[in-house]
Amino acid sequence: MEKRDLICVSCPIGCAITVDLDDNGQVISVTGNTCKRGDSYARQECTHPERMLTSTVKVEGGRLPVVPVKSAKPIPKELLFDCMTEINKVTLTAPVKIGDVVLKNILNTGVDIVATNEA
Amino acid sequence: MLNYDLVVVGGGPAGMAAALQAHEEGIEKILILERADTLGGILEQCIHTGFGLHYFGEELSGPEYAGRFIEQVYNTDIDVKVDTMVLDISADNVVTAVNNFDGLLTIQAKAIVLAMGCRERPRGALSIAGSRAAGIMTAGTAQKYVNMDGYMPGKTVVILGSGDIGLIMARRMTLEGAKVKAVCELMPYSGGLTRNIVQCLEDFGIPLRLSCTVVATHGKERLEGVTVANVDEHLKPIPGTEEYIPCDTLMLSVGLIPENELSKNAGITLDPVTNGPVVDEYRETTHKGVFACGNVLQVHDLVDFVTEESKLAGLGAAKYIKGEKAEDGVVHTKGENGVRYIVPQNINRATDKDVKLYFRVGRVLENVTLTVTCGDEVLLSKKKRKMTPGEMEYITLKAEVVKHLPADSTIVVSTKEA
Ligand SMILES: Cc1cc2nc3c(=O)[nH]c(=O)nc-3n(C[C@H](O)[C@H](O)[C@H](O)COP(=O)(O)OP(=O)(O)OC[C@H]3O[C@@H](n4cnc5c(N)ncnc54)[C@H](O)[C@@H]3O)c2cc1C
Ligand code: SF4
Numbered sequence: 001m002e003k004r005d006l007i008c009v010s011c012p013i014g015c016a017i018t019v020d021l022d023d024n025g026q027v028i029s030v031t032g033n034t035c036k037r038g039d040s041y042a043r044q045e046c047t048h049p050e051r052m053l054t055s056t057v058k059v060e061g062g063r064l065p066v067v068p069v070k071s072a073k074p075i076p077k078e079l080l081f082d083c084m085t086e087i088n089k090v091t092l093t094a095p096v097k098i099g100d101v102v103l104k105n106i107l108n109t110g111v112d113i114v115a116t117n118e119a
Numbered sequence: 120m121l122n123y124d125l126v127v128v129g130g131g132p133a134g135m136a137a138a139l140q141a142h143e144e145g146i147e148k149i150l151i152l153e154r155a156d157t158l159g160g161i162l163e164q165c166i167h168t169g170f171g172l173h174y175f176g177e178e179l180s181g182p183e184y185a186g187r188f189i190e191q192v193y194n195t196d197i198d199v200k201v202d203t204m205v206l207d208i209s210a211d212n213v214v215t216a217v218n219n220f221d222g223l224l225t226i227q228a229k230a231i232v233l234a235m236g237c238r239e240r241p242r243g244a245l246s247i248a249g250s251r252a253a254g255i256m257t258a259g260t261a262q263k264y265v266n267m268d269g270y271m272p273g274k275t276v277v278i279l280g281s282g283d284i285g286l287i288m289a290r291r292m293t294l295e296g297a298k299v300k301a302v303c304e305l306m307p308y309s310g311g312l313t314r315n316i317v318q319c320l321e322d323f324g325i326p327l328r329l330s331c332t333v334v335a336t337h338g339k340e341r342l343e344g345v346t347v348a349n350v351d352e353h354l355k356p357i358p359g360t361e362e363y364i365p366c367d368t369l370m371l372s373v374g375l376i377p378e379n380e381l382s383k384n385a386g387i388t389l390d391p392v393t394n395g396p397v398v399d400e401y402r403e404t405t406h407k408g409v410f411a412c413g414n415v416l417q418v419h420d421l422v423d424f425v426t427e428e429s430k431l432a433g434l435g436a437a438k439y440i441k442g443e444k445a446e447d448g449v450v451h452t453k454g455e456n457g458v459r460y461i462v463p464q465n466i467n468r469a470t471d472k473d474v475k476l477y478f479r480v481g482r483v484l485e486n487v488t489l490t491v492t493c494g495d496e497v498l499l500s501k502k503k504r505k506m507t508p509g510e511m512e513y514i515t516l517k518a519e520v521v522k523h524l525p526a527d528s529t530i531v532v533s534t535k536e537a
Binding site for chain 2: 010013016051052058064065070116117118
């Protein structure tokens, strides 16, 4: 059996979570979280870590030269840099609205990149 | 002269939440004055997510969080003037402001909410030897360059100070292809949220060097490198531990200072620890009818708390305008044994609401018993596994409890480690 101490990164409270894993790396128990997001974060982190990705995309004819974007859902941690390469290839044309899809299903992750401000 | 019931200075999340709350309480003539060209405040440049999980139950970015409030404000009859700088607040609550379309404005207000936010401590506040080479900037300035101007300020970076903005920028620069060589923190603990250490530094293998500082910068036109050194328990650099790190950019994330020039000029009493006004439970300052909330009052790490505090200030201002704010003597608050400050500093005994006492501790504490006492009486006691200076804490005091305390007595919040 293995114990892992994690800090939940799902929100800025940052609860200290302890996960008990069996010999096959399967989660037995999760303790220390103060909400259910913490539970799912801990299970995910021990099996398949994911992160939200935020960045900016170039935009032509807008109020500012770039508009901020985010992944609509967390993406596998190991794909963060590959996703950045894709995001940096994009140039949008104003107007852009909050929630507009900038890149659909980035790198076949099933996750869209969406705008988080107007331009 | 214009006339308004409520004038709000600053259109960040604090100002918007206060205005919206007062509006909801039936206050009719409300004006928000904002120096920048849009509402939203500093959130416009905070493009990472993690805002609003507590308030909206969603993981929003800064602009999205601000956007929700901006939309609400424009859906009401609250007046907004952007590109407008407030210059002065008089003893009888006349606000003086200036902009390009109205020129000089004077506005008589029944109540005022101060929501000017905070600014970053600049390099001048530190003493680092070296020339004024380009490439040295605050982390917040770098954040604005990258996230709003679409401009990368450098390729190899050292960050001094482990405040949240510095941590967030370490990740942002790394994702954009820069190499962040180290984050140096003077103190033996980080000033940022644990979650940011994990997902901004550990995820990318960026070293966090505690008890370490930058002692010199090198380079004439452009920064070429910095010398870092470890510090002793008195925070003095230890000779012989100097190390040269080549870099073209030094970012400073060494703390935020509430923006209180206006408050000082208005004669409002400031708390020497928070650098924000001394306030009561509705965030009314020592100047009758003037309220304060958000980062101008105390530096917050969570915008969700800013919103909560600002709604309280908006509610207080509304009660004041309607003549409903009860007063029946105050009790004072004080932090001891590691508790650096308490907001609010005063509580009206006649308060109609339970009061959250917000505070920060001065060092990392483990297995702590937190007690709230008044004289010999223990009002509350609570156990905490861990408390760190980077995280604002609170403890809730019931309104009935406050009612029974003698006027002018002092409530003390104190910690004891097991
Ligand atoms: C550089 C920086 C980065 C930050 N990053 C994060 C982060 O990543 N995550 C997080 O949770 N928190 C962050 N914070 C903290 C963040 O400021 C708060 O969460 C929140 O935005 C505070 O809201 P506020 O309304 O009090 O202040 P602000 O958002 O700063 O708004 C204050 C507003 O008042 C206006 N103003 C000031 N003086 C005047 C005047 N005289 N006349 C008219 N208008 C005036 C300013 O232009 C500004 O729009 C950051 C703070 C700074 C300084
Ligand atoms: S467990 Fe819940 S409250 Fe704690 S950090 Fe995670 S999301 Fe936040």
